[in-house]
Amino acid sequence: xxxxxxxxxxxxxxxxxxxxxxxxxxxxxxxxxxxxxxxxxxxxxxxxxxxxxxxxxxxxxxxxxxxxxxxxxxxxxxxxxxxxxxxxxxxxxxxxxxxxxxxxxxxxxxxxx
Amino acid sequence: xxxxxxxxxxxxxxxxxxxxxxxxxxxxxxxxxxxxxxxxxxxxxxxxxxxxxxxxxxxxxxxxxxxxxxxxxxxxxxxxxxxxxxxxxxxxxxxxxxxxxxxxxxxxxxxxx
Numbered sequence: 001x002x003x004x005x006x007x008x009x010x011x012x013x014x015x016x017x018x019x020x021x022x023x024x025x026x027x028x029x030x031x032x033x034x035x036x037x038x039x040x041x042x043x044x045x046x047x048x049x050x051x052x053x054x055x056x057x058x059x060x061x062x063x064x065x066x067x068x069x070x071x072x073x074x075x076x077x078x079x080x081x082x083x084x085x086x087x088x089x090x091x092x093x094x095x096x097x098x099x100x101x102x103x104x105x106x107x108x109x110x111x112x113x
Numbered sequence: 114x115x116x117x118x119x120x121x122x123x124x125x126x127x128x129x130x131x132x133x134x135x136x137x138x139x140x141x142x143x144x145x146x147x148x149x150x151x152x153x154x155x156x157x158x159x160x161x162x163x164x165x166x167x168x169x170x171x172x173x174x175x176x177x178x179x180x181x182x183x184x185x186x187x188x189x190x191x192x193x194x195x196x197x198x199x200x201x202x203x204x205x206x207x208x209x210x211x212x213x214x215x216x217x218x219x220x221x222x223x224x225x226x
Contacts, residue, residue, distance in 0.1 A: 001181040001202065002195040003188060006171075023193045024169045030195055032219055033146045035169045037193075056137045056148050058119075058215055060173065068114040075116060080136045080150075082115040082143060089114065102171055104217055106145055 002028050006037045012112060015090075017044030022112045023102075034110040036103050040064060040093035050088040053109040057081045062099035065092045075101075115141050119150045125225060128203075130157030135225045136215075147223040149216050153177060153206035163201040166222040170194045175212035178205045188214075 004023070011019035018040050025034035037060070038046065048067075063076040068089040075081060083089050093099040117136070124132035131153050138147035150173070151159065161180075176189040181202040188194060196202050206212040 001179065001183060001186065001197075001200060003179070003186055003192050005189075006191050006193060023171070024195045028195045029197055030167060030169060031198075032167070033169065033217065035171065035193060035217065037171075054143060054145070056143060056146065056217070058136070058148065058150075058173075060171075066114065066116070070114060073114065073116055076118075078119050079116050080119060080148060082137045082141045084114075084142055085144075087114060102215065104146065104148065104169070 011039070015045055015047040017041055018046045022110060025110060026107060033104055033106050036105070036110060038101055038103055040091060040099040042093050042096055042098065044093055046091040048088065048090040050086050051109065052085045053106045054085050055081070055083040055103055055105055057083070057101050057103045060100040060102060062093065062097040063095045064099040065094055067092060124152070128158055128160040130154055131159045135223060138223060139220060146217055146219055149218070149223060151214055151216055153204060153212040155206050155209055155211070157206055159204040161201065161203040163199055164222065165198045166219045167198050168194070168196040168216055168218060170196070170214050170216045173213040173215060175206065175210040176208045177212040178207055180205060
C-alpha cells in the first residue's frame with residue numbers, strides 16, 4: 001500500500017495559472033487510471049480542450065465554473081462531475097477562494113513524465 | 114456533462130456501519146472506472162477483503178486507519194492511497210470525527226445495481 005499527502009507532491013504548472021499534482025498513477029503502480037489533484041487560484045483556468053478520454057472529478061474545496069458544450073455550470077465543494085470523451089471543456093475559478101478538485105482519467109490521458 | 118453533489122446520492126450500507134455512495138459509474142456514462150464516496154462514522158469499519166482489482170483513494174475529511182499487509186497505517190484529510198490488486202485491507206475510523214474518502218475502482222469492482 002502506498003500513502004502520500006497531496007501537498008507533498010510537486011505541482012506542475014499548466015493552462016492559465018493552474019497547478020496539477022499527479023497523485024496516483026503508473027509510477028505508484030496504478031495499472032489503468034490516474035488520480036490528479038488540480039488547483040486553480042482565483043482568476044485562473046485550466047486549458048480549453050477535448051480528447052478521446054473521459055474525466056471523473058470531485059470538487060475538494062472552493063467553487064468555480066465548468067464550461068462545456070452546454071455552456072457554463074457552477075460547481076461547489078462536494079460536487080462530482082463527469083465529462084465524456086470528446087466533450088470540449090475547461091474549468092474557471094471565477095470565485096474568491098482557491099479551487100481544488102480531483103480529476104481521474106485513464107492512463108493514456110496523463111502524460112506527465 | 115453531468116454534475117451531482119455527493120450528498121444528493123442515496124447511501125448504501127455495507128461493512129460494519131459503513132456507507133457508500135456510487136457517485137460516477139456506468140449509469141452516468143463512465144466506461145472504465147467508478148468513483149465512490151465512503152463514510153465511516155467513528156467506531157465503524159469497511160469490510161476486510163481482497164480482490165483482483167486496485168483501489169485509488171483520497172481522504173476527504175476526518176482521519177482513520179487503513180489495515181493492509183504491512184499492518185495499520187494512519188491516514189488523514191488530504192492523504193491519497195493506492196491499494197494494489199489482491200492486497201487484503203480494510204479501513205477503520207478509530208478517531209472522533211466522521212471519516213469520508215473517495216475510492217475509485219475499475220468498473221468490475223463495483224457491483225451496486
